[in-house]
Amino acid sequence: MEENRKIIHIDMDAFYASVEQRDNKELKGKPVIVGGNPQSRGVVATCSYEARSYGIHSAMPAKIAYKRCPYAYFVRPRFHVYKQVSAQIREIFYRYTDLVEPLSLDEAYLDVTNNKLDIKYATEIAKRIKEDILKEVGLTSSAGVSYNKFLAKLASDYKKPNGLTVITPENKQDFLDNLPVNKFFGVGKVTEKTLRNLGVNNGYDLRKLDLNQLENIFKNRGYIFYQFARGIDHRPVEPHRERKSVGAETTLGSNLSIDEEEVVDILSEICEEVSHRLDYCDKLGKTITIKIKYSDFTQITRSLSLEHPVSNHEDIRTNVYNLFNNIEVSDKQIRLLGVTVSNLIDKKDECTNITIFEYIDSIKN
Structure with missing residues (x-):
């Protein structure tokens, strides 16, 4: 159990x-x-x-x-x-x-x-x-x-x-019932606003919504909210969980126009963070994605796939800049920026491939 x-x-x-x-x-x-x-x-x-x-x-x-x-x-x-x-x-x-x-x-x-x-x-x-x-x-x-x-x-x-x-199982419901709704996993600012408009301010209020209501409003996430409001989570601890992507994002302290220089500088720092996370996981990636969320909470993503996997800051930043420069100019203000690297492989696998190719070249020469 x-x-x-x-x-x-x-x-x-x-x-x-x-x-x-x-x-x-x-x-x-x-x-x-x-x-x-x-x-x-x-x-x-x-x-x-x-x-x-x-x-x-x-x-x-x-x-x-x-x-x-x-x-x-x-x-x-x-x-x-x-x-x-x-x-x-x-x-x-x-x-x-x-x-x-x-x-x-x-x-x-x-x-x-x-x-x-x-x-x-x-x-x-x-x-x-x-x-x-x-x-x-x-x-x-x-x-x-x-x-x-x-x-x-x-x-x-x-x-x-x-x-x-x-x-404990004995005190979990009291804990959850008194928990502010924005503390629940998956409840961001938009979801919080939706829930508060429904009169949901804490875990107790969330628990009073039935499953059909939650799924009608939040689709698949509705089931997760229903479970979490009752302290139910069947996910096991996974020591060897395979990462599918590595990313980082930041919500800006104040909204920015897409053509402001500060946006490019912030993207550079996000790329640096992603690079360090890839290094920590000993991963390289072949797909790079940039995410922009605007002040009206609409968002866009742009991706590109590379011939060779990358992990260092400069490679990620160069490709992110290329993606960013091809995004259409908008009057909307930016409130969030994010960068993700996916289609991952282990660094050791890439190193093995390089070693093999070097060996073949040495034979040819």
């Missing part, structure tokens, strides 16, 4: 910024912003909790972050360091279970139903993992414990930073 599973979701606290504070003692306790230069048109990748108290958040233009906190410390990302730290953290996970599903550099699901140390309670495992990470890596993390992935992720976000929340 699902309710017999023991799932933990670990989420590192302000990961990039916390690594920078750990490695530079002068930044400890200070507002730290990891991302672009505030004198240019960069964006915030993440920021410390001290910076968040000024209303600064990820995806915000760096110049706006600077206005809100002019004495914040702006730091360029060091993705190679974050990747190394993430690998350290993952090794800690594997002490307890092999059923680890990484979601990104700073978060993962663990199924500890049958764990390596035969620890009876998942809460105890979560405590030990948090202690191990703090002692060995010098960073705090937040943990959520429950019987499925949806609830475990909700729980890890409940008391950040350095939190530990447990949602």
Whole structure:
């Protein structure tokens, strides 16, 4: 039964910024912003909790972050360091279970139903993992414990930073009924507006809508909302889940016209983030897609397929710029930009192919 599973979701606290504070003692306790230069048109990748108290958040233009906190410390990302730290953290996970599903550099699901140390309670495992990470890596993390992935992720976000929340089968409905509707997975701004127009403000209101109503309004997502409002999620932890795409997107702090230079700069930073994520997954991709969402919530996507797979920043950026330059000019303002690389292959497979071709060429010569 699902309710017999023991799932933990670990989420590192302000990961990039916390690594920078750990490695530079002068930044400890200070507002730290990891991302672009505030004198240019960069964006915030993440920021410390001290910076968040000024209303600064990820995806915000760096110049706006600077206005809100002019004495914040702006730091360029060091993705190679974050990747190394993430690998350290993952090794800690594997002490307890092999059923680890990484979601990104700073978060993962663990199924500890049958764990390596035969620890009876998942809460105890979560405590030990948090202690191990703090002692060995010098960073705090937040943990959520429950019987499925949806609830475990909700729980890890409940008391950040350095939190530990447990949602049991007995208390899950009270927790969900009081949860603001925008906290449910899949509820973005447009969906939230639709639900609030229906009088749905929290999980209790959502649970009162029957399945037919939800499916008539939201199609397939209606069934997901129906399940989640009742704490039902049958998805297993998948340690070897095959990635189909790698992407990143950002909602702009203020809407921009398509011909503004800032749009190009933001696209460049998104491409850099996608490149680092591909590197982390050891993947290359042959299809590149750009997404633009306008202020009226309409959106367009443009894609192209490449002869050879790519992963580095410059290759992705060049192709994204080509796609962007062929988008028709519109009077609409842009509110969101996104880049995705799909049709993925493993880097090692590409390297093997190159080695074979080099070998053939050497024979010919």
